[in-house]
Structures are given as C-alpha cells and as structure tokens.
Amino acid sequence: MTRAYNFNAGPAAIPLEVLQQAQAEFIDYDGAGMALMEMSHRSATYEKVNQEAQDLLRELMNIPDNYKILFLQGGASTQFAMIPMNFLSEGKVGAYVDTGAWAGKAIKEAKTVGEAVIAASSKEDSYMRVPQASEIVVPENAAYVHVTSNETIGGVQYKAFPELGNVPLIADMSSDILSRPVDVSKFGLIYAGAQKNLGPSGVTVVIVREDLIAESPKSIPTMLRYDTHAKANSLYNTPPSFAVYMVGLVLKWIKAKGGLAEVERYNLNKTKLIYDVIDESNGFYEGCANKEDRSPMNITFRIQGKNEELEKKFVKESEAAGFVGLKGHRDVGGLRASTYNAVPLESCEALAKFMKEFQARNA
The missing domain is CATH 3.90.1150.10 (Aspartate Aminotransferase, domain 1)
Structure with missing residues (x-):
C-alpha cells in the first residue's frame, strides 16, 4: 500500500515500525494465544507491559525517583478538571498563562471548580507569541501556575519555561512531549494526551511529584483523585491496555532513535x-x-x-x-x-x- 503523507494534528502519525510490530503481535501476544486487549489487566503479562512503559518513559525523560507516572483516561480535557479539583484547597487560586485555545479550555474548566486567574496572556497579540517569564504575575495564594507548552492551533511553543520558586509549575505537554529534552524536576506535574507523540488516543500520561499527591482531597470522586491511581500503579480500574502497550512500543522506537x-x-x-x-x-x-x-x-x-x-x-x-x-x-x-x-x-x-x-x- 501507499502510505499517506500524514500531517494530522491528532490523532496523528504513529511510526510505521510500531504499527508493523503491533500488527505482528496483535492476534497472539507473547505466545499467550490471545491478543493483549483480551487479557486481564491483573495478569502478570499486562502488569509487565504497564511497568515497562513506565520504566522507559522514566529513562527517556530522566524522571526523578520522587515522581509518579500515571496512565489515565479521559484525555487532557479531564486533566483540566482534575488539576484544580486536587490542588485548589480553600483560599488557594490556580494561576494560568493564557497562550491560546487549549490554555483557554483549561482556564474555563478550572473556573467551574474553584478560583482561577490569568497570570499572563498573549491574547492581544492574537496568541501568536508566548508571554515572557517577566510578564507572569503569580498571586501570593497561588496553588500552582499552569502553562500549555505547545499550542496546536496557534503553532506557538515555549522555548524555555518560567522559574517560579516554590510555586509548582504544571504543564500541558500534549502536543510536544518527548519531542525534546525537558528538565522534569522544574515541574510539579506534566500531563499529555497520547495521540500526538506518544501513541494512539485513549491514554493520558501524568507525571507528578509525589509530595503533591500524597493525600488527594477526600471530597472528590475516587476516580478523580491522583492518589487513587498512584497507589494502584495505574491499575485501580481497567486501564486502556492496548493504548498503554502502544505507548510502550513508541517509547522503544524513540530509544532506538537515540x-x-x-x-x-x-x-x-x-x-x-x-x-x-x-x-x-x-x-x-x-x-x-x-x-x-x-x-x-x-x-x-x-x-x-x-x-x-x-x-x-x-x-x-x-x-x-x-x-x-x-x-x-x-x-x-x-x-x-x-x-x-x-x-x-x-x-x-x-x-x-x-x-x-x-x-x-x-x-
């Protein structure tokens, strides 16, 4: 067959080598006589897939030991709500840098949960630039500062991230995660939908510092608490097992690329x-x-x-x-x-x- 020149914004291109390997393993995974998506997520086979994907991501991004890697569902759009639900305690506000459509959606969702303020914005420039760190005004009672590392609609990207002292920096990296080295230790939390650089749609990666999720608020639903998934190694409920498997294959492909x-x-x-x-x-x-x-x-x-x-x-x-x-x-x-x-x-x-x-x- 002739492969298309695929410039889709997401779901997007997946490496041909990855697709071919998945095809070869699709019906009979690891000699089990069944497809991976047919297996129990409690099986030793799937737990190995889950752990290998985490280990590869930790290696490639040089993620420190005091960070948890979570494989969740609901896309980045669910993270727009989970972040304020977990971190906006009484008297705290979420500070957001408004760089375009996706930052705007995160801000809108945060306001349904608690208080959110715009710490900086490039709206007056039609979102065709990224605000400088000097433009960011962080409230004293900020629980975190949220940035969108790359705006898929406007086509702008942070080349360097702001230094915020003790205020946790949270980043939506859905459209540029794994495209370049990033110092994870500068962030309290990084999240990304998989369907652009990580694999197929269906799984969302969250990289979060352990101290921030030691105890999520008991007042929010169990499935929306980060500590629920951290304590269960992303296996609290049935995970998107095939999507996680595909992420693992993409990570192996990236490692092989150097x-x-x-x-x-x-x-x-x-x-x-x-x-x-x-x-x-x-x-x-x-x-x-x-x-x-x-x-x-x-x-x-x-x-x-x-x-x-x-x-x-x-x-x-x-x-x-x-x-x-x-x-x-x-x-x-x-x-x-x-x-x-x-x-x-x-x-x-x-x-x-x-x-x-x-x-x-x-x-």
Whole structure:
C-alpha cells in the first residue's frame, strides 16, 4: 500500500515500525494465544507491559525517583478538571498563562471548580507569541501556575519555561512531549494526551511529584483523585491496555532513535524544510506565529493576505497529491502542518516540494 503523507494534528502519525510490530503481535501476544486487549489487566503479562512503559518513559525523560507516572483516561480535557479539583484547597487560586485555545479550555474548566486567574496572556497579540517569564504575575495564594507548552492551533511553543520558586509549575505537554529534552524536576506535574507523540488516543500520561499527591482531597470522586491511581500503579480500574502497550512500543522506537536529544535534532531539521519555504516565498506564504516562538510540532501559515479561496485550492490539491491534515483548525482557518515525532523527513520533503510547486502555479 501507499502510505499517506500524514500531517494530522491528532490523532496523528504513529511510526510505521510500531504499527508493523503491533500488527505482528496483535492476534497472539507473547505466545499467550490471545491478543493483549483480551487479557486481564491483573495478569502478570499486562502488569509487565504497564511497568515497562513506565520504566522507559522514566529513562527517556530522566524522571526523578520522587515522581509518579500515571496512565489515565479521559484525555487532557479531564486533566483540566482534575488539576484544580486536587490542588485548589480553600483560599488557594490556580494561576494560568493564557497562550491560546487549549490554555483557554483549561482556564474555563478550572473556573467551574474553584478560583482561577490569568497570570499572563498573549491574547492581544492574537496568541501568536508566548508571554515572557517577566510578564507572569503569580498571586501570593497561588496553588500552582499552569502553562500549555505547545499550542496546536496557534503553532506557538515555549522555548524555555518560567522559574517560579516554590510555586509548582504544571504543564500541558500534549502536543510536544518527548519531542525534546525537558528538565522534569522544574515541574510539579506534566500531563499529555497520547495521540500526538506518544501513541494512539485513549491514554493520558501524568507525571507528578509525589509530595503533591500524597493525600488527594477526600471530597472528590475516587476516580478523580491522583492518589487513587498512584497507589494502584495505574491499575485501580481497567486501564486502556492496548493504548498503554502502544505507548510502550513508541517509547522503544524513540530509544532506538537515540533518545530525546536526537529526536529533537531530527524534528528541527525536518521542520526547517517547511519553515524555509514559508520564509523564502516572498510573501506568498505567511507564517502565523512569531518566529522566536514557532512550534516545531505545528506549523501554521496562510496564503497571501489570508486568501481563503487559494487556501481551499491548496487543501484540495494537496489531498489529491496524497497529503492529509493540512487544513487549519476550524476556529482560525488557514493551513497547518503537524510534524510530530512520527512524521518522517520524507513527508516534510514532499510537502516542501509541493508548496514550492503550488506557489509557482499560483503566485
């Protein structure tokens, strides 16, 4: 078969090698005579899968021993609620840096639980930049400061994270986790939906410092308490076992690639191919995000003065040429290429070539 040039924003590309291994093991996993998704999550076989995925993630991200790794369900959207439910004790507020659509959803959800304030915002700049650390105003009674490390819709990314002293930093890393080395010790909690860089949809990874979840509030439902899942090693209830297995395979693939430093180098090289076409197009293509804050995961751009008719033509012709997912998010329009870890260099080379040819035909 011919594989599509997959630039979907999520669910997104999964490494071909991972898909092939999963295919080979699908019906009979580890000689058990059944698929992994048919097995009990209490079995020794699945417990090994669960633990191996945790161990690999800890190794690749250099996660300190005083952090728990949880495999949960409900996506990052459920974390928008779990975080304030677990951490907003009486008299405390959640402080949020507003960098776009996903930060906005986290803020909105937090306000249904308790008090949330905006510590900094790039709204006046149409969310096309990331606020500087000096712009962040942290209330004295802040329980935490929340950031979205990479905004998939706007295409902006934190290049460095703010230093906040004793106030825990929480980050939604759904769209750039494992794309580069990160100092986990700077964070109180990191969370990420798997469907962009980690594997298929269905599992959400939470990396959380143990002291923050030693005792979650007894007033919230059991399933929404972090300590519930930490004490049970993510096996309190039936987990998304196949999704966790796939995460483990992706982590093995990343390790085989040389780890996060090598993955970052590869990502920057392939993303540069597309950004260079934009920058060298003499205004035919217009990058949306400020250059210093551009995301290597989500490349957002427009065509000459937001020419929607030409953008529709671009999408139609790209689809005919085997490209998938280049239409911008419905809330902002335009064009977007999501170049997550599993998007190969060859796909980016093909897109860069297509963009040059499209410009030559339509400039």
